[in-house]
Amino acid sequence: MNFLSSQGIKFGKETVYEYVEKLPETLNLVGLLNPTEGDVLFEVDEDTMEKYEEALDLNDKDTIEKISKSYSIFKKKGSETKLLRRKMGIVFQDPYSSLDPRMKVLDIIKEPMIATGYMKGKDADDRVKELLEEVGLSKSFAYRYPHELSGGQRQRVAIARALATDPKFVVLDEPTSALDVSVQAQTLNLLKELKRRRNMTMLLITHNIAVVSYMADRVAVMYAGKLMELGDKYQVLKDPRHPYTVALISAVPQPNPLALRNRIILKGDPPSLIHPPRGCVFHPRCPLAFEECGWTANEVMEDLNFLLQSKYYDIFGDRVKIEIKDENSLIISNANIKDVENVIKEEKEMIRSLKSIKVVEEKNGIIEIRLHKFEEPKLYKFENEKRVACLLFKKVYLSISWCLISKLQ
Numbered sequence: 001m002n003f004l005s006s007q008g009i010k011f012g013k014e015t016v017y018e019y020v021e022k023l024p025e026t027l028n029l030v031g032l033l034n035p036t037e038g039d040v041l042f043e044v045d046e047d048t049m050e051k052y053e054e055a056l057d058l059n060d061k062d063t064i065e066k067i068s069k070s071y072s073i074f075k076k077k078g079s080e081t082k083l084l085r086r087k088m089g090i091v092f093q094d095p096y097s098s099l100d101p102r103m104k105v106l107d108i109i110k111e112p113m114i115a116t117g118y119m120k121g122k123d124a125d126d127r128v129k130e131l132l133e134e135v136g137l138s139k140s141f142a143y144r145y146p147h148e149l150s151g152g153q154r155q156r157v158a159i160a161r162a163l164a165t166d167p168k169f170v171v172l173d174e175p176t177s178a179l180d181v182s183v184q185a186q187t188l189n190l191l192k193e194l195k196r197r198r199n200m201t202m203l204l205i206t207h208n209i210a211v212v213s214y215m216a217d218r219v220a221v222m223y224a225g226k227l228m229e230l231g232d233k234y235q236v237l238k239d240p241r242h243p244y245t246v247a248l249i250s251a252v253p254q255p256n257p258l259a260l261r262n263r264i265i266l267k268g269d270p271p272s273l274i275h276p277p278r279g280c281v282f283h284p285r286c287p288l289a290f291e292e293c294g295w296t297a298n299e300v301m302e303d304l305n306f307l308l309q310s311k312y313y314d315i316f317g318d319r320v321k322i323e324i325k326d327e328n329s330l331i332i333s334n335a336n337i338k339d340v341e342n343v344i345k346e347e348k349e350m351i352r353s354l355k356s357i358k359v360v361e362e363k364n365g366i367i368e369i370r371l372h373k374f375e376e377p378k379l380y381k382f383e384n385e386k387r388v389a390c391l392l393f394k395k396v397y398l399s400i401s402w403c404l405i406s407k408l409q
Contacts, residue, residue: 016307020083043087085118089162093174095154099146105132106142109161118165131160135190152183159190163198172204176211188215209252213237221245224281226272231386243288270316279374280391292391294374295356297324302332303353307343315339325368332367340367 044052049169050066055063069075071251076084089112092098097109109128113119114207119127129139135156146154155175162170172191176184192215201320204215212219212233219236221229228240240246247264254261268285271277277284286293301322308316332340341360348354359370379387380394 007116014392044312071340083118085112086118086165087168087169087171089165090171091155091158091162091173091175094104095158096153098158099154101146103142103145104142105146105149105157108146108157109164112161112164116165124176127164128160131163132157134163134194135160151179152186155179155183157188159194161185163194165355166198167200169201169203172202172206174206175204177208184211191215198254209237209249211288215388218338221248224276224278225273226281227387227389228282229386230379233386235384235386241382241386241393242390243286243392244282247287255297278376280377280389287350289355290391291356291358291372292375293356295371296377297327297330297371299369300356300369301330301354303351304343307347307351308335312339312343328371328373330369330371333365335367337362337367340369 044067048071051063053068054060055067065135073081073084103111106128107123109131110124113124113127123276125142128142131139135158137153141149141153141157146157149157155178159175175191176187179187188211191202194200204212206212216233218231219229219233219367220227221236221242223244228244229236229240236245237249240249247266250262250264264287266285266287271281271284277294278296279292280286280289283289283293284299285297301324305322308320308322316335316339321333323333325331337360344354344357344360346358356371356374357369358372359368361368361370375391377389377391377394379389382388382393
């Protein structure tokens with residue numbers, strides 16, 4: 001069985017989540033940091049998987065759409081949807097709001113069985129009691145209401161509900177974030193045991209790297225809806241390569257107070273998911289961003305205008321005017337080209353958007369600034385199936401990536 005996440009939820013014209021990954025049954029658990037939702041293709045055979053990946057590489061939209069129509073869970077209807085829902089389960093983040101306070105535990109756990117036609121009547125009741133015992137609760141809990149349960153007990157009921165139809169794939173959405181630390185450990189141990197006993201595939205969504213380290217087999221790190229790094233748990237957590245992953249791991253507290261570490265503080269704010277930065281979505285905050293990472297003429301204009309109207313006001317005064325010609329070029333009037341070149345040379349190490357400037361030339365008293373063309377990074381293969389979505393790991397730049405990443409760490 002394969003699970004395939006493809007080009008997904010769109011806001012306006014922007015795709016927020018794009019990713020393809022095989023999740024075979026033998027792969028027990030996947031940890032996902034900072035996720036967004038996506039269109040999901042379910043139970044894709046190997047041949048179709050290869051065709052889909054090839055279509056993505058070639059940007060063959062017709063093939064992508066054809067396969068999506070056949071396998072997308074959002075395009076199935078009626079009885080197909082019921083059969084599909086039996087194979088999937090989800091444990092929600094908040095055990096307090098995810099359980100209906102007016103229903104008994106028996107009805108809460110039984111509901112997905114009835115809704116999908118998996119079981120009915122006495123068989124469903126017996127199944128509920130079996131599930132309660134499997135998650136560490138006695139049969140008597142079937143006749144209680146959610147308000148009579150503690151937080152940990154509620155989450156066990158939520159887990160039992162997720163397992164009600166014997167699914168092959170379970171989504172764990174921050175399953176321990178609303179629980180006390182002592183109860184978190186019990187819940188994680190329960191999930192780990194259920195995974196082993198039932199041989200399920202689990203998708204764990206969390207911001208807690210310690211939880212990922214304990215639970216996951218493979219880890220996918222995301223930023224602003226895009227995958228930054230993907231690989232084996234130990235590869236990603238012990239030897240991060242993407243600048244964002246390096247910064248993320250540097251924030252994890254160390255048990256040894258004498259250990260030397262380089263804490264990386266990222267500047268700026270997370271970007272808009274509706275209007276994400278072009279090129280690499282991380283480039284506005286990336287300490288290693290360079291010319292082709294994706295700066296726009298608008299970004300360069302804002303930074304350059306701020307410099308000319310503040311720090312260098314004595315040189316340029318009020319007359320200087322900056323306009324956008326197109327997405328890759330600017331026009332500056334009423335300024336000396338030598339002064340503009342000196343500002344760019346002096347400030348480009350601190351104002352990183354200025355690194356994207358390729359050419360500064362003057363024609364008929366007008367200064368034109370042209371930028372490097374940006375490139376959106378793909379998931380480049382690197383070391384034992386590890387993938388990194390950073391231009392530094394594109395073959396042409398690979399020779400310098402080692403040096404830059406090691407300096408960052």
